[in-house]
Amino acid sequence: MSSSHQLSVAYFDGLTARAQPVLMWVERGMLQLSGPGLIRQVPLNKVQWSERTRHGARLAHFTDGGTIQAVNPADWDSWLDHHDLGAPLSTRAHQSWRWTMLATTVLLMVAVMGYWWGLPLAARFVAPLIPQAVSQQVGRATLRAMDEQWLKPSQLSQQEQARWRVSLSKAIAQGLDGASADTNATPPPIQLQFRQARIGPNAFALPDGNIVITDELIGLLHDREDVLIGVLGHEIGHITGRHGLRGLIQAGLLGVISSVAFGDFSTVLASAPVLMGQLAYSRDLEREADDAAIVFMHRNHVRPSVMSVFFQRIKDEGQHKGHAAPPAGDDTDKRIGIAFSSHPADAERLAHFTSADIDKGLEAPAHP
Known part of the structure; x- marks a missing residue:
C-alpha cells in the first residue's frame, strides 16, 4: 500500500x-x-x-x-x-457545456421529427377509432362558430340553391358510388351549405359531412359545373379521409404535450371549433384530397385537367382586384377545409390533375 x-x-x-x-x-x-x-x-x-x-x-x-x-x-x-x-x-x-449543447440539439431534433412525422402518424392511427358521432358534434359546433364569426347567409335565391343542390347531389351520388368498398369506411351523408364569406371563391368541408360553398365560388364557376364537381370532389376527399378530424387530433395532441410540459390542458377540447377554423391542411393531406378528387371526377366522366380553368380564373380574379399573387405553393391564410386558397395553385398540383388525363388517354383542355 x-x-x-x-x-x-x-x-x-x-x-x-x-x-x-x-x-x-x-x-x-x-x-x-x-x-x-x-x-x-x-x-x-x-x-x-x-x-x-x-x-x-x-x-x-x-x-x-x-x-x-x-x-x-x-x-x-x-x-x-x-x-x-x-x-x-x-x-x-x-456538467459539460459541449454535452449539454449536444443533448439540447438532439432534443430539438426529436421534437421537430415528432411534430412533422410523429403527430400526423398518430392522428392517422387515432382518427378511425373516433366514432362518427364525435365528428358530427365537432362539425355542427364548427359551423355554428363560423356562422357567428365570418360567414354570412347566402345571397343566392332559394331556387338557385335548390338547382345547384339537385345537380351536385347527382354528382355526389355517382362520385361516391363504391367509395365505401374502396376505403372500408362509410362516409357521412354529404350536405351542401351555401354561404357568403370574406374568403372569396372557396369551399370547405367539415367532419360531419357538411360542405360549405361560397356564393363567390358559384359566381366564378356558374358556367362550369364540371370544374365545380372537381372542387367538390376535393372537399369530399377531405371528409372521407377524415382530414379535419386528423388535423384536430394533431392540434389536440400538441396541446396536451405542451400542457404536460407547461401545465393546464383544460381548454384543449373546448377550443375545438376555433382550431377547426384556423388550422391548415398539410401538403400531404391536400395531395390525398387531390387524388380523391381525381377519382371522383373520373366517376363523373369529367377530365381532371379542367381544374386548370379554376386556377386560371382564380388568378384572373386576384389580378382584377389588384391582389398580388403570392409565390407558387404559398399557403398564406389558407384555412382548414378550403379546397383551394384564393391565389393560384402551384404547378405541382396542376400538373397532377393534368397527368390524370394523360394517364387516361384524354386530351387536356386549353385554358379559357
Whole structure:
C-alpha cells in the first residue's frame, strides 16, 4: 500500500455529529478506513459516492448510515479519478457545456421529427377509432362558430340553391358510388351549405359531412359545373379521409404535450371549433384530397385537367382586384377545409390533375 494513495477524510458514524479524522484507501476491492479507535472495511460496490459538483461538499454514504466527507475537495476528486471512482459519464456530461449543447440539439431534433412525422402518424392511427358521432358534434359546433364569426347567409335565391343542390347531389351520388368498398369506411351523408364569406371563391368541408360553398365560388364557376364537381370532389376527399378530424387530433395532441410540459390542458377540447377554423391542411393531406378528387371526377366522366380553368380564373380574379399573387405553393391564410386558397395553385398540383388525363388517354383542355 502506497501512502500516496491514502486520503485524509472525516468519518461520521451516523449516531453522533462528531467528525472523526481517518485515512482511507482501496485494497482488494474494499474501501479501507483507519483512524484512532477505528478500522473498517466496506465493499466498494456498497459505497454511494455523491455526485460531483463545482462547489458542493464531497461525500460518500454507507448502508448503515455512516458517512465520510472530504477534507480537501480537490484531493478527493484526484483520489477518485486515480481509482476510477470518479463521476459517471452522465454526471460529467451534464456538467459539460459541449454535452449539454449536444443533448439540447438532439432534443430539438426529436421534437421537430415528432411534430412533422410523429403527430400526423398518430392522428392517422387515432382518427378511425373516433366514432362518427364525435365528428358530427365537432362539425355542427364548427359551423355554428363560423356562422357567428365570418360567414354570412347566402345571397343566392332559394331556387338557385335548390338547382345547384339537385345537380351536385347527382354528382355526389355517382362520385361516391363504391367509395365505401374502396376505403372500408362509410362516409357521412354529404350536405351542401351555401354561404357568403370574406374568403372569396372557396369551399370547405367539415367532419360531419357538411360542405360549405361560397356564393363567390358559384359566381366564378356558374358556367362550369364540371370544374365545380372537381372542387367538390376535393372537399369530399377531405371528409372521407377524415382530414379535419386528423388535423384536430394533431392540434389536440400538441396541446396536451405542451400542457404536460407547461401545465393546464383544460381548454384543449373546448377550443375545438376555433382550431377547426384556423388550422391548415398539410401538403400531404391536400395531395390525398387531390387524388380523391381525381377519382371522383373520373366517376363523373369529367377530365381532371379542367381544374386548370379554376386556377386560371382564380388568378384572373386576384389580378382584377389588384391582389398580388403570392409565390407558387404559398399557403398564406389558407384555412382548414378550403379546397383551394384564393391565389393560384402551384404547378405541382396542376400538373397532377393534368397527368390524370394523360394517364387516361384524354386530351387536356386549353385554358379559357
